Amino acid sequence: MRTVEHTRQGDATQVLTLTEKPRPPAPGAAEVLVRMLVRPVHPGDLIGVEGMPGQPEQRPDARSQARTPGVEGMGVVESVGADVHALHPGQRVAVFPAPGTWSDFVVVAADLTVPVPDEVSDETAALMLVNPLTLRMLYRAVEDALGRQPGLVLQTAAGSSIGRLISAEAARRGLQLINLVRSTSGAEKLRAQNPSQPVIATSDDDWREQVRRYAGERGGVQVVLDSVGGAMTQGLAALLDAGGTLISYGHLGDGTASLEALPLIARALTLRGETILRWMRRTPEERAQDVAFAQDLARSAPDLLDVAARYDLADFKAAIEHVRRPGRTGTVLLTSPRPVDSAQGAAR
Ligand SMILES: NC(=O)c1ccc[n+]([C@@H]2O[C@H](COP(=O)([O-])OP(=O)(O)OC[C@H]3O[C@@H](n4cnc5c(N)ncnc54)[C@H](OP(=O)(O)O)[C@@H]3O)[C@@H](O)[C@H]2O)c1
CATH class of the missing domain: 3.90.180.10 (Medium-chain alcohol dehydrogenases, catalytic domain)
Structure with missing residues (x-):
């Protein structure tokens, strides 16, 4: 073989x-x-x-x-x-x-x-499995972070396969989401696919201002779902509202950024990593539900995969x-x- x-x-x-x-x-x-x-x-x-x-x-x-x-x-x-x-x-x-x-x-x-x-x-x-099961893990992490309160979530690399799954799930469940992509062409493509959600390109010089303006009218960003990491991490943490959570699950970007303790403490931020490699630690009942979700998604929305x-x-x-x-x-x-x-x- x-x-x-x-x-x-x-x-x-x-x-x-x-x-x-x-x-x-x-x-x-x-x-x-x-x-x-x-x-x-x-x-x-x-x-x-x-x-x-x-x-x-x-x-x-x-x-x-x-x-x-x-x-x-x-x-x-x-x-x-x-x-x-x-x-x-x-x-x-x-x-x-x-x-x-x-x-x-x-x-x-x-x-x-x-x-x-x-x-x-x-x-x-x-x-059918890795990305849909990751979506389930990320969604649980978002729910934990929001604690049953409505809230605004910011996601990076929103045009990725997993990013588009997150967008679709947010639309289905009525979760408020801001989508970040790295280029204006990526933003145009995503807006055409999902006109109901805001899309901001980080290639725009004022992308942080655009996020702040949108979030400011809606009570701030409570959760960042980030798969870019690297040099972006610090800027993303700075966009979080006090008490917010940065969920990190990928490393598409370059560079590094330091997260200083004092701003984290002063704004009571939470940092959380998520990986599908820990999915086997979920309970058998949760795993069975996740697999049933994945099979259903593959049947009902193959265009998302x-x-x-x-x-x-x-x-x-x-x-x-x-x-x-x-x-x-x-x-x-x-x-x-x-x-x-x-x-x-x-x-x-
Ligand atoms: N933690 C876990 O268990 C887990 C599980 C699944 C996936 N992931 C992570 O999720 C991320 C997406 O995976 P995927 O399979 O959905 O990816 P994918 O379909 O291959 O898409 C990659 C996307 O990333 C964007 N991108 C690439 N480099 C970037 C950068 N430096 N800055 C901003 N955007 C960038 C691309 O945007 P353009 O259109 O601009 O090229 C593209 O939309 C990866 O980091 C992956 O490792 C993690």
């Missing part, structure tokens, strides 16, 4: 290689072997390969000395372990968290697979370069061919 892997951190187009490896061994009793067909290239996948500035290098897998990126995707069950009765070969499943999905096959615990509803396409299914481009797994470098292009809408996918002799899990 083909697998993409790296043995050290660095520029993803430099350190990742395509390797031919034996298929994984038969799945354990509670596991399934999945023939992967489609998986996304998320910004977080690239952070896993490139590392975070100022953080120690992640160690590759101790046994193989190599690590394969990817935590979600969809495929077809190839074989099941002895104790797995709810899944059968040929069934379409989405998987998360399943480390190493940038491979033709992956072994996953059966309870981390999610059956793909019939009406959901393979591509939508490949995007849209695709920018698809590349064969072997063309992962071109796919990564596509991910880095400014102005892209949607997620870039890596695909594996469906075997011609298999009628299992027909493509949708």
